[in-house]
Amino acid sequence: MARQKSLSTTAISPNDLASRTLILDNGAHTIKAGFSSHLSSTPISTTACHVIPNCIARSTRDRRTYIGPELTTCADFGDLAYRRPVEKGYVVNWEGEKAIWERGFLANAANAANNDESGLGCDPAETNLILTEAPNAPISLQRNADEMVFEEFNFGAYYRTIAPALNAYAPSPFPSTTASPAGIPLECMLLIDAGHSHTTITPLYHGRPLHPAIRRLEIGGKTLTNRLKDLISRTFDVHREDHLVEEIKEDVCYVSPSFTRDLERTWKGGRYDGREVDSSVVVDYVLPDYEHIKRGFYRPHDTDVMNLRNRALGIGTETGRREHVVTLGNERFTVPELLFTPSDIGMRQAGLCGTVLQSLDALPEGLRQAYLANVVVVGGTSLLPGFVERLESELRAAVDEATVIRVARAESPVKNVWMGGARLAADEAALRAVMITRQEWAENGEGWVRRRFVGKKGR
Amino acid sequence: MATGPLRFRTPHIEELPIAQSRQSAGFAWVAVSTAQDDPAKNWGTTNRKRARASLGGQTEQQKEALSARVQRETERKIKELNSDNSRDVVIDIARKPGQSTGGAFKAGKTTGTKKILASGKTFAHYLDDEEAEIARTGRRDGDADVPAAAQRASKTPLARRKPRADSSASHSPAPSVAPMAPPPIPRLQTTDSSAAPIPLDGFEDDDEEEDDKDRVPRMPTAAEMEALLNAPPLTYNQARSAPPPAGMPPPRLFCETCGYWGRVRCMKCGAMTCSVVCKDEHDQSRCLKMYA
Numbered sequence: 001m002a003r004q005k006s007l008s009t010t011a012i013s014p015n016d017l018a019s020r021t022l023i024l025d026n027g028a029h030t031i032k033a034g035f036s037s038h039l040s041s042t043p044i045s046t047t048a049c050h051v052i053p054n055c056i057a058r059s060t061r062d063r064r065t066y067i068g069p070e071l072t073t074c075a076d077f078g079d080l081a082y083r084r085p086v087e088k089g090y091v092v093n094w095e096g097e098k099a100i101w102e103r104g105f106l107a108n109a110a111n112a113a114n115n116d117e118s119g120l121g122c123d124p125a126e127t128n129l130i131l132t133e134a135p136n137a138p139i140s141l142q143r144n145a146d147e148m149v150f151e152e153f154n155f156g157a158y159y160r161t162i163a164p165a166l167n168a169y170a171p172s173p174f175p176s177t178t179a180s181p182a183g184i185p186l187e188c189m190l191l192i193d194a195g196h197s198h199t200t201i202t203p204l205y206h207g208r209p210l211h212p213a214i215r216r217l218e219i220g221g222k223t224l225t226n227r228l229k230d231l232i233s234r235t236f237d238v239h240r241e242d243h244l245v246e247e248i249k250e251d252v253c254y255v256s257p258s259f260t261r262d263l264e265r266t267w268k269g270g271r272y273d274g275r276e277v278d279s280s281v282v283v284d285y286v287l288p289d290y291e292h293i294k295r296g297f298y299r300p301h302d303t304d305v306m307n308l309r310n311r312a313l314g315i316g317t318e319t320g321r322r323e324h325v326v327t328l329g330n331e332r333f334t335v336p337e338l339l340f341t342p343s344d345i346g347m348r349q350a351g352l353c354g355t356v357l358q359s360l361d362a363l364p365e366g367l368r369q370a371y372l373a374n375v376v377v378v379g380g381t382s383l384l385p386g387f388v389e390r391l392e393s394e395l396r397a398a399v400d401e402a403t404v405i406r407v408a409r410a411e412s413p414v415k416n417v418w419m420g421g422a423r424l425a426a427d428e429a430a431l432r433a434v435m436i437t438r439q440e441w442a443e444n445g446e447g448w449v450r451r452r453f454v455g456k457k458g459r
Numbered sequence: 460m461a462t463g464p465l466r467f468r469t470p471h472i473e474e475l476p477i478a479q480s481r482q483s484a485g486f487a488w489v490a491v492s493t494a495q496d497d498p499a500k501n502w503g504t505t506n507r508k509r510a511r512a513s514l515g516g517q518t519e520q521q522k523e524a525l526s527a528r529v530q531r532e533t534e535r536k537i538k539e540l541n542s543d544n545s546r547d548v549v550i551d552i553a554r555k556p557g558q559s560t561g562g563a564f565k566a567g568k569t570t571g572t573k574k575i576l577a578s579g580k581t582f583a584h585y586l587d588d589e590e591a592e593i594a595r596t597g598r599r600d601g602d603a604d605v606p607a608a609a610q611r612a613s614k615t616p617l618a619r620r621k622p623r624a625d626s627s628a629s630h631s632p633a634p635s636v637a638p639m640a641p642p643p644i645p646r647l648q649t650t651d652s653s654a655a656p657i658p659l660d661g662f663e664d665d666d667e668e669e670d671d672k673d674r675v676p677r678m679p680t681a682a683e684m685e686a687l688l689n690a691p692p693l694t695y696n697q698a699r700s701a702p703p704p705a706g707m708p709p710p711r712l713f714c715e716t717c718g719y720w721g722r723v724r725c726m727k728c729g730a731m732t733c734s735v736v737c738k739d740e741h742d743q744s745r746c747l748k749m750y751a
Binding site: 028082083084087088090092094095098135136137138139140141144147148151152197205208210211212214215216217218222223226227230231234263266267268269270271273329330331334341343344345346347348349350351354355358363364365366367368370454455 | 533534536537539540541542543567568569571572575576577580581582585586588589592616676677678679683684687688689690691692693694695697698699700701702703710711713715716717718719720733734735736
């Protein structure tokens with residue numbers, strides 16, 4: 001039977017919208033979760049956002065399984081086997097995801113104690129949800145997500161969006177742009193989301209993505225970590241140490257502005273052509289053993305081989321502990337180089353700069369300058385030192401001289417999507433325009449809901 | 460013509476036809492060495508490089524075989540790099556303590572969610588399903604209807620496809636739905652009545668209209684922006700980044716031992732090393748030892 005209300009309105013009646021909104025940036029590596037309310041007027045800060053590891057980890061040493069937020073209680077990260085419910089940016093394994101969500105923030109009698117500490121407990125029926133996913137999801141995965149949210153978790157109202165789109169609502173990282181109030185998206189933004197599974201390039205217009213121009217480069221933090229595992233395993237086998245290699249990558253890797261020059265500096269030379277290794281680049285990384293050394297650290301390379309042996313035996317180190325050291329030279333910048341030159345491992349995709357140009361080619365000519373002047377970089381992998389500078393110099397070399405190029409990284413690349421979602425949720429009008437309630441979902445079916453989420457306002 | 464008894468292995472003997480001898484019903488020794496030959500067995504006795512270069516080149520088939528194998532290897536390596544779980548990890552999710560309703564709660568509240576929770580499909584399954592769906596019926600979602608026969612689900616990224624001359628995405632999707640009825644209309648009644656079938660890859664056509672050769676390209680009009688904004692999202696494979704244009708330099712190769720530029724290739728296993736020192740190290744520990 002025809003219901004006029006649900007078809008023509010873009011707003012929901014007041015009593016359908018709960019007071020609090022849970023914003024879930026559901027990433028492959030971590031979930032960024034936090035509350036925001038359109039009724040309160042306190043400014044939103046990133047402290048309200050909690051970062052929960054989105055994985056289920058089994059430690060063979062403790063013989064314990066850590067689900068989601070429990071990972072912070074783990075003392076021994078050695079030999080930790082991970083299983084991630086989010087594959088390639090989309091939730092594939094809902095069983096695992098449900099377990100993590102429940103531990104993380106759904107109020108549950110048994111977990112009340114846990115939830116009180118983080119302040120994230122909520123009752124789904126009383127909360128709106130903003131959920132993010134990666135762009136270009138297969139339809140059945142979108143359908144599954146909608147069904148799970150409404151039927152299983154029983155959220156009252158919900159908005160599912162692609163993660164890059166929310167960034168338009170976050171404060172602009174460019175110092176010259178005037179700050180806009182919450183709920184008003186920035187006009188033009190070319191968003192580069194360097195995430196765990198892949199890197200996505202999304203042009204946004206007033207917060208809405210331009211779908212034909214979204215491109216995806218299949219190199220992400222995960223690829224870099226695995227590549228680093230292979231490279232370190234040439235000297236010391238770390239194939240089973242996911243957590244450790246991730247820490248090494250975050251500590252030590254950087255993007256070099258000139259790859260060939262840095263590679264020359266770290267070469268030890270041929271047989272007749274021995275060279276002094278440049279100690280400013282090569283470092284020694286001390287591996288944690290989770291008893292005395294809880295967290296690895298690095299120091300400049302010590303060329304004396306005797307010292308290496310002594311340290312392993314515990315001679316000459318502070319407190320007499322045994323230090324095992326891995327030397328990292330060109331791995332430091334060869335690994336992040338993959339983002340810019342995927343052909344180094346044989347991947348047949350253009351590098352980051354090339355992918356950006358492909359995305360721009362799919363847009364009308366007149367928009368190129370607008371988007372090149374507003375390139376925003378978010379995502380955990382963008383925290384690598386030198387990333388933004390290298391991207392800017394490559395774009396500069398590839399594009400006409402007269403075009404203005406501005407590239408900036410958001411202040412908090414990991415939490416930026418969440419910030420955008422929080423600011424969107426803080427503005428009542430914007431929130432009403434996008435939320436879908438359970439009632440509407442039940443009436444109109446999942447196809448309609450899916451189209452609404454993509455942004456088709458009309459039929 | 461063949462000479463006397465051969466004293467050493469010479470797999471590459473080819474009789475070059477001379478003009479006079481063409482009439483003679485002759486035969487020529489032609490050794491067909493496939494790319495599958497174990498390179499370790501005859502390293503040093505053949506000069507593969509010279510053979511490849513001079514013997515009229517390799518046959519197409521040999522070239523294909525070689526590159527297909529190399530390609531498969533690299534694709535396997537890349538898939539491994541992009542995999543989440545380095546080994547097949549089976550982790551049981553422990554039951555929450557104090558669960559009152561036991562089994563029913565865990566399985567999911569409705570039949571739909573039970574199925575979703577219990578399904579063991581991986582992302583690759585979903586992707587294949589989606590591609591099969593697109594190949595079978597025009598487009599997913601009832602968004603737009605394309606004559607199914609014309610399209611084959613293509614894995615070519617959008618950037619690589621040749622632009623089509625059909626209509627652009629400016630027509631609003633799902634024109635088939637009557638204003639009052641709820642959306643999922645069976646596809647059958649819409650195939651012929653849709654105003655403009657939206658092909659899978661006709662999206663670029665918007666910009667082709669504006670591609671003036673002006674010094675300052677003009678901004679698109681509001682209608683064009685609306686069309687862009689309303690265009691349906693791409694499928695997973697379409698959105699992938701395309702290979703770099705063919706003019707780019709060939710992929711760089713690195714030393715297996717130390718990571719510097721690779722300059723010399725191991726005869727037995729084909730791995731690159733940078734110098735004699737690294738090559739020695741490679742021979743001792745990393746070369747395929749079974750040939751030792």
